[in-house]
């Protein structure tokens with residue numbers, strides 16, 4: 001999976017791309033957690049604009065990063081999820097977590 | 108209702124094949140001319156069932172995963188995903204949302220996704236023998252397909 005990331009001030013943004021399934025989630029998780037451990041951002045932004053597929057492995061991925069950021073005293077934000085991704089995330093009740101940024105909020 | 112077309116697929120339970128399984132099933136079902144959303148629902152359900160074979164059924168080993176897809180004239184699609192892995196001791200419990208034996212990367216929502224993205228889902232399992240997940244989805248027929256037969 002192709003991933004770009006930027007860190008500015010205390011905000012790390014990870015631009016996810018490709019298909020977020022069990023196969024791709026593992027290296028992605030390592031990559032993101034590695035960055036978080038190194039940079040200790042206050043806010044981790046996961047940008048889903050480039051994600052073309054996601055199943056329950058993606059839910060596990062988001063939940064895991066949510067918990068990681070909480071445990072480090074930071075916060076997670078998710079943005080750019082398509083209606084398709086939102087459908088999957090809603091099943092997990094993720095719309096109730098305080099991780100949505102402005103207009104991308106799941107209804 | 109007569110079977111219009113059928114395919115069978117066997118592949119190794121390696122995670123790289125999750126994407127292959129999704130693509131193969133959706134390429135086959137594409138002949139029914141499904142809507143984008145219907146195909147996406149199917150891809151997601153197939154991905155869940157196949158991932159379960161890889162993550163749970165053949166946890167510390169590699170085994171065969173069998174997929175059978177049948178298309179019917181009325182737009183019904185039947186997808187069967189089968190493994191010869193460890194089996195599920197308590198299927199009722201396994202179907203409960205959030206139930207997982209898979210540790211912290213798993214959310215216990217795979218069966219919930221299959222149930223809500225497909226029209227029907229059935230699980231048959233025998234410990235030590237394996238598990239079969241049978242799912243159906245009705246694709247809305249949008250035009251006559253005289254050429255499909």
Ligand SMILES: Nc1ncnc2c1ncn2[C@@H]1O[C@H](COP(=O)(O)OP(=O)(O)OP(=O)(O)O)[C@@H](O)[C@H]1O
Pocket residue numbers: 056057060155159160162163164165190192193194195201202206207208209212213214215216217218219238
């Ligand atoms: N093919 C299978 N073989 C053996 N056990 C299975 C199989 N499929 C599911 N299970 C069992 O059923 C449980 C629930 O499966 P489900 O797909 O709903 O959640 P999960 O795989 O644990 O998590 P998620 O799918 O959200 O990543 C699994 O944790 C596992 O114990």
Ligand SMILES: [Mg+2]
Pocket residue numbers: 056155158159216217218
């Ligand atoms: Mg699962």
